[in-house]
Amino acid sequence: MRKPPHGAVLAVLAAAQFTVMLATSIVNVALPQIRDGVGLSDTATTWVVNAYGLAFGALLLAGGRAADLLGRRRVLLVGLGTFGTASATAALAVSPGVLIAARAAQGAGAAAVAPAALALAVGLHPPGPGRNRALAVWGAVSGAGGAAGVVLGGLLTQAWGWPWIFHTVAIGTFAVLAATVALVPSTARGEAARFDLAGTAASALSLTALVWGMTTARRFGWTDTRVLAAFAAATALALVFLRVERGNPAPLVPSRLFADGGVTAGNLLMGLFGSTWIALFYFLPLYQQQVLGEDPLTTGLGQLPLAGANMLGAALAPALTRRVGRRAAVVGALLTEAAGMLWLSRISAGGSFLTDVLGPSALVGLGLSIAFVQLTAVSVEGATGADAGLAGGLVNATRQVGGAVGLAVLATVAGTVTAHATGHRPHPEALTAGYRTAFGLCAAVLAATALLAARLVRRSPARPAAARATAPPPAARARP
CATH class of the missing domain: 1.20.1250.20 (MFS general substrate transporter like domains)
Structure with missing residues (x-):
């Protein structure tokens, strides 16, 4: 079977990253309509944003390590499936609990998609101009995804109502999933090592407590008992993580x-x-x-x-x-x-x-x-x-x-x-x-x-302009 060109593979991976960044910002403009449509309180409305960010940030390390150990294409497909299903569930939600849970599941899927797609994109090219161009595409779609989320959020909410922001993300995600199956080549599993479940749990809970404390501080203040307790828990769990990693032959984050x-x-x-x-x-x-x-x-x-x-x-x-x-x-x-x-x-x-x-x-x-x-x-x-x-x-x-x-x-x-x-x-x-x-x-x-x-x-590490200017033309260079 003919191998797909790198450009087509990179386009699919970039589309996966675009979708993740889109979901980060697409709800921002529509929050008042979402609040009224599902019957959210003011506090619960903030969790439409926070649930996604918490799950995304807390599970990114686990998603990246899983991609290295289990195969990056495999983890990308699982992440896209989770992300798309959660998006469709959010579109159909009629209660606050279902909507917030769906947003958390979106974040969990995104935590698998983002590192796996980036690793696959980086692996397409060795260090040099080709990789720099690939990362330029990555930067373009990441920033454009955040801005496009605000644009689409306003357009879809005003035209068809807030559920369509999630319907659109779901449709786009399943299209990317199909393209990944068709174009992105399979990748081998990583080194034979046990997945660091203890380290994953400690890091995820520590990051969750930290981000929860930060977002809660915006509402209740930095000296609120709940905020201080969250920071204390984050610190304690971080110490547990360091202790677990120190004695683990296959740590979640290797010192190398x-x-x-x-x-x-x-x-x-x-x-x-x-x-x-x-x-x-x-x-x-x-x-x-x-x-x-x-x-x-x-x-x-x-x-x-x-x-x-x-x-x-x-x-x-x-x-x-x-x-x-x-x-x-x-x-x-x-x-x-x-x-x-x-x-x-x-x-x-x-x-x-x-x-x-x-x-x-x-x-x-x-x-x-x-x-x-x-x-x-x-x-x-x-x-x-x-x-x-x-x-x-x-x-x-x-x-x-x-x-x-x-x-x-x-x-x-x-x-x-x-x-x-x-x-x-x-x-x-x-x-x-x-x-x-x-x-x-x-x-x-x-x-x-x-x-x-x-x-x-x-x-x-690129050669300076002076070196390029003084380098002999290709025809004048010694041939092997």
Whole structure:
């Protein structure tokens, strides 16, 4: 049987990643309609978002390790099946419990899909220009998926009602599943090793407690007993995880993964970078709807410039990296995104999309995509082929947990600023003050991350321009 071209396989894997990112943001604009349609309380409404994020972030390491041990294509197919079935269940839900459980199952499926698909995509090419182009595609669909979720969420909710956001995800997922069966070649199982169930349970529960504590802190405050108990449980379970891993001959996260330092540096930077990613897609639609008065469809369409800039940046990332080197590309991208966030920190209550959102959105999208592509490359290239799935799970988990932490902190700060301003300002101005503060803090975090990247990211191994210029033409080189 003829082997499918790498481009077709990469397109299928990228579509799987796009679907996962789409499901992360597609419910944001539709939350009021979902609340009324299913009869959710205000607290339960937040769990339509949190249940997905909790399951996704907590199970990513397990999904990545399972992909390495059981076969990446096999785990990808199981993840897609789980994800699609859960999406269809959410569309048909008529009670809060069923909807929230379906969202959690979606997150569990996504935790298998994301690392398995990334490992398969990385495995298509050895390190070099081919892999850089593959990661550029990955960056484009990841950012575009988040923005497209907001667009489709507004469009589908306004046209046909909120169940269609889940119907659409289900249809798309099963289409990707069929394409995976047809085009993605089978992969061998990994090394003969027992799956680390104890380590998986400890890590998943620790991450769940951490993310739950962060999201709960946004509602009840950092000193609430439930929040402090969640943080204590997360710490205790993390210590249990370290103890289990130390004595395990086949640990969930082998120490060899961090041997060359690239994985450590990439994940540290990705965590800081991720802390602003989710916040962007949270605060920007809120500003557009609650301050500028846009409807869900207009708010969704307002994400298109950001998505377009994201795809442009991802397309430019490989050539830019070859020209200036990886370190300069990462630092420049983070500073570009920081400049866009700083611009957003100047939004006004009497502003408009054209004057307050369009320009900074494009700048943020351009920097975000280039930084994401290169930080993903740094995080996975230090891993051996046998650990590619785990490295993909780890970098996704780092970004997800970083996003949960960042959003919890920024939402708390923004809410505090708004509360203090409410007594002496009109409500739209008070909201704007909180959003401005959040965007300003995002700019500061990104600038600090750029400074850290300048020290931690290695220079690109590509030849400098001078060497290319002085190299003899192919015809003049010695032949073997």
